[in-house]
Amino acid sequence: MPHAPDISTTAATLSDRVYSDLGGRARRSGREVFPLHVGDTYREPIPAARAERQRTSAHPHLHTYAPVHGEPALLDAIVARVKQRAGVTLDREDVQVVAGATSGLAIAASVMLDPGDEVLLPAPFWPLIRGVVASRGAVPVQIPFYTELSDPGFDPEAVLERAVTARTAAIYLNTPNNPTGCVLAPETIEAALRVAKRHDLWVLSDEAYEALCFATDPRPVWTYADAAGRTLVAQTVSKTYGLAGARVGYLHGPHTLMRAVRGAQTFATYCAARPMQVAVSHALRQGDVWVAESRALYADAARATAEALGVPAPEAGTFVFADVSRLLDAAPRDANDADDARDGGPDRHEDARAFLERCADAGVLLSPGGAFGTDYARWVRLCFTAVAPDALARALAVLRPLFRG
Ligand SMILES: Cc1ncc(COP(=O)(O)O)c(C=O)c1O
Incomplete structure (x- = not known):
């Protein structure tokens, strides 16, 4: 194997998999896959x-x-x-x-x-x-x-x-x-x-x-x-x-x-x-009419998503960001963590990965909160405009019990 020169130190800190690497797992589940980890829309733009x-x-x-x-x-x-x-x-x-x-x-x-x-x-x-x-x-x-x-x-x-x-x-x-x-x-x-x-x-x-x-x-x-x-x-x-x-x-x-x-x-x-x-x-x-229609459709999708996940509805945008700490393993991960926890030291409890895997196994892809800041490892993001309203309703039916714990 020929040796390649080193990549730059800044490039070494970057990843192209910031949103979700669970796609393969969801596909293998054999279920309908809902890619709610991407921030995009199901709507086609105006014809012109x-x-x-x-x-x-x-x-x-x-x-x-x-x-x-x-x-x-x-x-x-x-x-x-x-x-x-x-x-x-x-x-x-x-x-x-x-x-x-x-x-x-x-x-x-x-x-x-x-x-x-x-x-x-x-x-x-x-x-x-x-x-x-x-x-x-x-x-x-x-x-x-x-x-x-x-x-x-x-x-x-x-x-x-x-x-x-x-x-x-x-x-x-x-x-x-x-x-x-x-x-x-x-x-x-x-x-x-x-x-x-x-x-x-x-x-x-x-x-x-x-x-x-x-x-x-x-x-x-x-x-x-x-x-x-x-x-x-x-x-x-x-x-x-x-x-x-x-x-x-x-x-x-x-x-x-x-x-x-x-x-x-x-x-x-x-x-x-x-x-x-x-x-x-x-x-x-x-595009003004199209934008107004999108706003109304997205507001409905936001409300439906927030209701299903049991979180407050967002004021804008295309995402719900939810703290899923209560759904994660409460136990510290290893003996050192247990000591830390007893001492009131760093909180190294499970991040959202296991929960994201449970969602992927059910066919729903969400983004890991840690991508949005180091303090959000126990959060997840869902894009409620990535799929059309009927598909979103099916995805929410899958997620509802997972978010209720
Ligand atoms: C807050 C924010 N800024 C910028 C962008 C990038 O937009 P663009 O598609 O024009 O590169 C995004 C895309 O998701 C975004 O969410």
Whole structure:
């Protein structure tokens, strides 16, 4: 076997199996398999935005490179959508089309962070952000947050403040949050922004689920006074318009930062796929009814899921995040753990793996909570939009007894 050189130290910390490696086990169960571990939708996008509807006859040069900045029709549609949503007319120059928010956030990390910088990651968080930060050689600092907000003794400003060091360069905010479906209250956003302003931090505002709030549309983070000049917004059409495979998203932020973003985009993917940029421009222009329908369908699915699992319904998004500690083995795993437990030492009880395996054996795939932060090993995430409502009902019938213990 020839010897291969070592991979980089940052790459060694990354895995492509963040969501679930239990697929084979579920398939072997011989049962109907419900892939509720992936964050996606069963809905097809509006016809005008589908890949098969884009024609070279309507768009000469459809298959050439798009401008680095973005397809002009898409940039116009983004500016119009932001105006409709937030009442603010962005300067087109301050918008950058990217190949999905994942790529956009990697570009953001490359322009905001130097290796060794620390990024505050209120947890639980979308798992890929940890890898995005780590890939830059920066340090993700995990802070239990979204799950703590309902605790009357929890002071978001004090908690974030305590995590700041001389190396802190940025804070990542994600409202609505993946995985909890929590929508941050204005006073929590203000508290986080005060910390950012006090320590001159960048704010990375991930708005992937911004259009999927089930009650009211909250005010976007970037429109708060203390966000000015320091906030980069990452947006995607993956969730709002059911176009995850299109790999199109956009960033917008302060002018000087966006010039650097444009430079970084040139060396990242150069441009997002041109045919899909055209497709997405149609989604942004004609997708309002589809989005409203999705919101209503997803809200129903959220309620049904929460009821079946016996947890509070999320306020937004496509996920339920559940603490399954009570369903796990209460006994410490080995003699040392037993000593620790007696001494009040570290809690090394069973993580959610055995419970996830029980679900997989019944045909349902869920994500391990540990992917969303080290404090969430005894939690699991379920995506209630991954399968159509009839299939979701069958999956919930399977899960109901498993969650009741
Ligand atoms: C919070 C959050 N941000 C960003 C993304 C990435 O979006 P995209 O598909 O545009 O890369 C996701 C996808 O699941 C997400 O949940």
